[in-house]
Amino acid sequence: xxxxxxxxxxxxxxxxxxxxxxxxxxxxxxxxxxxxxxxxxxxxxxxxxxxxxxxxxxxxxxxxxxxxxxxxxxxxxxxxxxxxxxxxxxxxxxxxxxxxxxxxxxxxxxxxxxxxxxxxxxxxxxxxxxxxxxxxxxxxxxxxxxxxxxxxxxxxxxxxxxxxxxxxxxxxxxxxxxxxxxxxxxxxxxxxxxxxxxxxxxxxxxxxxxxxxxxxxxxxxxxxxxxxxxxxxxxxxxxxxxxxxxxxxxxxxxxxxxxxxxxxxxxxxxxxxxxxxxxxxxxxxxxxxx
Amino acid sequence: xxxxxxxxxxxxxxxxxxxxxxxxxxxxxxxxxxxxxxxxxxxxxxxxxxxxxxxxxxxxxxxxxxxxxxxxxxxxxxxxxxxxxxxxxxxxxxxxxxxxxxxxxxxxxxxxxxxxxxxxxxxxxxxxxxxxxx
Ligand SMILES: Nc1ncnc2c1ncn2[C@@H]1O[C@H](COP(=O)(O)OP(=O)(O)OP(=O)(O)O)[C@@H](O)[C@H]1O
Ligand SMILES: [Mg+2]
Numbered sequence: 506x507x508x509x510x511x512x513x514x515x516x517x518x519x520x521x522x523x524x525x526x527x528x529x530x531x532x533x534x535x536x537x538x539x540x541x542x543x544x545x546x547x548x549x550x551x552x553x554x555x556x557x558x559x560x561x562x563x564x565x566x567x568x569x570x571x572x573x574x575x576x577x578x579x580x581x582x583x584x585x586x587x588x589x590x591x592x593x594x595x596x597x598x599x600x601x602x603x604x605x606x607x608x609x610x611x612x613x614x615x616x617x618x619x620x621x622x623x624x625x626x627x628x629x630x631x632x633x634x635x636x637x638x639x640x641x642x643x644x645x646x647x648x649x650x651x652x653x654x655x656x657x658x659x660x661x662x663x664x665x666x667x668x669x670x671x672x673x674x675x676x677x678x679x680x681x682x683x684x685x686x687x688x689x690x691x692x693x694x695x696x697x698x699x700x701x702x703x704x705x706x707x708x709x710x711x712x713x714x715x716x717x718x719x720x721x722x723x724x725x726x727x728x729x730x731x732x733x734x735x736x737x738x739x740x741x742x743x744x745x746x747x748x749x750x751x752x753x754x755x756x757x758x759x760x761x762x763x764x765x766x767x768x769x770x771x772x773x774x775x776x777x778x779x780x781x782x783x784x785x786x787x788x789x790x791x792x793x794x795x
Numbered sequence: 796x797x798x799x800x801x802x803x804x805x806x807x808x809x810x811x812x813x814x815x816x817x818x819x820x821x822x823x824x825x826x827x828x829x830x831x832x833x834x835x836x837x838x839x840x841x842x843x844x845x846x847x848x849x850x851x852x853x854x855x856x857x858x859x860x861x862x863x864x865x866x867x868x869x870x871x872x873x874x875x876x877x878x879x880x881x882x883x884x885x886x887x888x889x890x891x892x893x894x895x896x897x898x899x900x901x902x903x904x905x906x907x908x909x910x911x912x913x914x915x916x917x918x919x920x921x922x923x924x925x926x927x928x929x
């Protein structure tokens with residue numbers, strides 16, 4: 506195949522191609538003016554078409570090759586921002602695929618007299634745009650995965666509060682899934698707090714944990730053991746009836762641990778461990794007078 | 796009226812285990828299982844899902860809900876193409892683990908559900924099915 510005439514064609518009709526492309530984009534519903542300003546879109550189109558032309562001029566239509574670096578960067582950036590802005594995969598891919606129609610029209614009028622060349626050029630153009638489109642979809646998916654991962658990580662950090670209930674009494678209200686990487690982080694930050702604040706009792710509250718399986722149980726037991734080695738007692742609270750039954754069937758032995766059904770009960774135990782108690786004000790006053 | 800429904804769930808990463816648990820919980824609720832029944836079945840599914848990922852190198856779960864007359868059931872079948880288990884009796888025993896776990900997963904899951912079936916061929920893979928009817 507001789508060198509493609511495509512770059513030359515783009516160079517000669519760049520403005521017209523851009524105008525047609527813009528039309529095709531809005532016909533395909535890929536403009537989404539609610540999400541993106543028209544002039545921003547136009548700038549992206551011009552950038553992309555320009556760098557596609559340059560890449561073609563440098564030779565080769567292997568878009569993974571060196572000459573196509575700029576195009577790949579542009580498409581990656583475009584997909585990333587579209588993923589963030591909430592474009593659908595279809596709208597994102599249509600951005601690239603909409604370029605086909607204007608290019609084909611140009612090729613038709615250019616090579617009207619030479620059908621063989623027209624077919625050849627159309628074929629190589631469609632293959633090229635397809636590759637660019639697929640690359641865009643892949644980048645879009647990667648960007649979406651990144652967003653999801655970041656959100657997950659953000660949640661990991663959000664939901665690890667160690668709460669001080671009283672001098673020497675810490676509580677760890679665990680919420681949600683306990684068996685992921687999160688458990689490790691939570692438990693480590695708890696043990697760290699146990700060291701920095703002299704702590705007598707830690708309450709691990711699992712009221713917000715829907716499933717306690719062997720892995721969760723193992724994590725809990727390990728934490729209890731580690732805390733104990735540092736001279737701190739642990740109480741596990743929030744063991745609802747259904748969780749208690751499940752633990753029994755699993756054959757997990759929690760008898761070495763103090764367990765309570767509610768955080769309030771656990772707090773009472775923790776207070777008594779510290780020789781403290783909660784009394785009604787009147788009763789306390791009466792006691793003081795006596 | 797559809798008598799049964801079947802969903803395929805991939806088990807490729809830790810987050811998939813969470814998805815399996817959520818899907819199983821939803822199915823149990825749809826079938827009218829009590830909170831205790833739900834919790835038991837979800838926990839058993841969680842155990843097997845984790846084994847599928849950890850020892851089976853990943854696989855998939857087919858979650859089925861059945862309605863047969865007045866009987867309603869949930870069944871989930873886990874399959875992997877991992878190394879398989881040479882000695883099933885040993886693997887089922889409480890306390891046996893090759894991965895530093897508690898070794899209570901398989902035995903516990905069996906005790907938590909009504910129907911438990913495991914087949915495994917070394918070098919081919921492992922299939923575990925659990926079901927509960929109401
Ligand atoms: N799908 C599987 N493929 C291969 N081996 C398995 C599979 N499932 C379980 N096993 C083997 O059986 C053993 C026992 O499994 P079980 O779930 O009872 O305990 P565990 O996973 O080791 O610990 P736990 O489940 O208590 O955290 C595992 O350690 C592993 O060697
Ligand atoms: Mg297990």
